[in-house]
Amino acid sequence: MQSATAFQQLQHYLNSQVIGQEALVRQVLVALLADGHILVEGPPGLAKTRAIKSLADSIEGSFHRVQFTPDLLPADLTGTDIFRPETGEFQFQPGPVFHSLLLADEINRAPAKVQAAMLEAMAERQVTAGRKTYALPKLFLVMATQNPIEQEGTYPLPEAQLDRFLLHLHVDYPDAESELAILRLNRGEAQGVKPQQPEKLSQEDIFSARQAVLDIHMAESIEQYIVRLVMATRQPEKYDDKLKQWLEMGVSPRATIALDRCARASAWLAGRDFVSPEDVQSMAFPVLRHRLLLSYQAQAEGIHPNQIINHILSLVGSA
Structure with a gap:
């Protein structure tokens, strides 16, 4: 704490x-x-x-x-x-x-x-x-x-x-x-006024916090939700024709691990001891947007990765 x-x-x-x-x-x-x-x-x-x-x-x-x-x-x-x-x-x-x-x-x-x-x-x-x-x-x-x-x-x-x-x-x-x-x-x-800076975080504090993040509880349903989001990028034809047209290649297992770690860190920063679907949804954008490989059609239509992630979140339920 x-x-x-x-x-x-x-x-x-x-x-x-x-x-x-x-x-x-x-x-x-x-x-x-x-x-x-x-x-x-x-x-x-x-x-x-x-x-x-x-x-x-x-x-x-x-x-x-x-x-x-x-x-x-x-x-x-x-x-x-x-x-x-x-x-x-x-x-x-x-x-x-x-x-x-x-x-x-x-x-x-x-x-x-x-x-x-x-x-x-x-x-x-x-x-x-x-x-x-x-x-x-x-x-x-x-x-x-x-x-x-x-x-x-x-x-x-x-x-x-x-x-x-x-x-x-x-x-x-x-x-x-x-x-x-x-x-x-x-x-x-410019006038020399500086706000009070908190005491410096030691590296020991940072490594201790990282361990606490890993200990945050994640329900099996949340784990499955993360996997479903990832699989939607790899098998878009199972979810939506539009998604299939937009995506050339899905994300790697490294994205699954990143979404897990970041959702835990988000929950810990919010002062909770469990991960919610909202943590996963908020972190999906910065974790996935650079890992999606868009098709030529999506690029020609000016589709942004954020639009695709929004679409995936609407297709894949958290329940």
């Missing part, structure tokens, strides 16, 4: 720092609790960087931001062996990926070799440099961003790498009330 209170305080603090993006804050905490990585998509200036920096300032762990560019090399990310004349030997110099929280800004601007290095880090929690393999920190979270507006000079992320992201979040503009609060917050910060 002490960990739950600490996370609630952290959520309240992050909401005061990242105004008008409550969903983003909540999903970042869900990813932290479920031990997964996040892909955030939204126009520039919507506090994507601020969210992860505020989180990094609130927990015990190092933070680093990498601006992905077309000329980025794998060694710029993972590190490389450096020759030391005083010893006559090569010594490995760790790169930015060895921090606990890594912000991969505009990740789709990096070429294939960099994406391959990122995939190893995200999937295996390790980095291979030369003939040696180095383990990453036990607490390791990647928050990658994409700009949905400008696509020139970008490289689409491979399906295998997309599948390694626990959540795919869409960030939209705040409303007028939140915009005013942002204006006042910025003015206060």
Whole structure:
């Protein structure tokens, strides 16, 4: 319960720092609790960087931001062996990926070799440099961003790498009330006014909270509901002709595991000791939207993955 209170305080603090993006804050905490990585998509200036920096300032762990560019090399990310004349030997110099929280800004601007290095880090929690393999920190979270507006000079992320992201979040503009609060917050910060920051979460608290999330009760009917949602993406012809026309390929078992973990984390953050169908439904969008492979017909019709997920939720009952 002490960990739950600490996370609630952290959520309240992050909401005061990242105004008008409550969903983003909540999903970042869900990813932290479920031990997964996040892909955030939204126009520039919507506090994507601020969210992860505020989180990094609130927990015990190092933070680093990498601006992905077309000329980025794998060694710029993972590190490389450096020759030391005083010893006559090569010594490995760790790169930015060895921090606990890594912000991969505009990740789709990096070429294939960099994406391959990122995939190893995200999937295996390790980095291979030369003939040696180095383990990453036990607490390791990647928050990658994409700009949905400008696509020139970008490289689409491979399906295998997309599948390694626990959540795919869409960030939209705040409303007028939140915009005013942002204006006042910025003015206060310019004048040196800083809100009281809660005590930093220790990594022990985070790992303890992750165990508590796994202990959340999930009824067998909820487990079957998750499986039915997943199967609807793989066997759409059994549910609806429209769904069959929209989907080229369904989601992997990794999506089933992710939906289970995230639904548990959502329930735990809400202060409950059981998972409800609403937890599964709310997490279905960020868990599934980047894993669905849409048909050419769906793309031609301008169908968004959210529409497909909404349709699946209407077809598959939770009872």
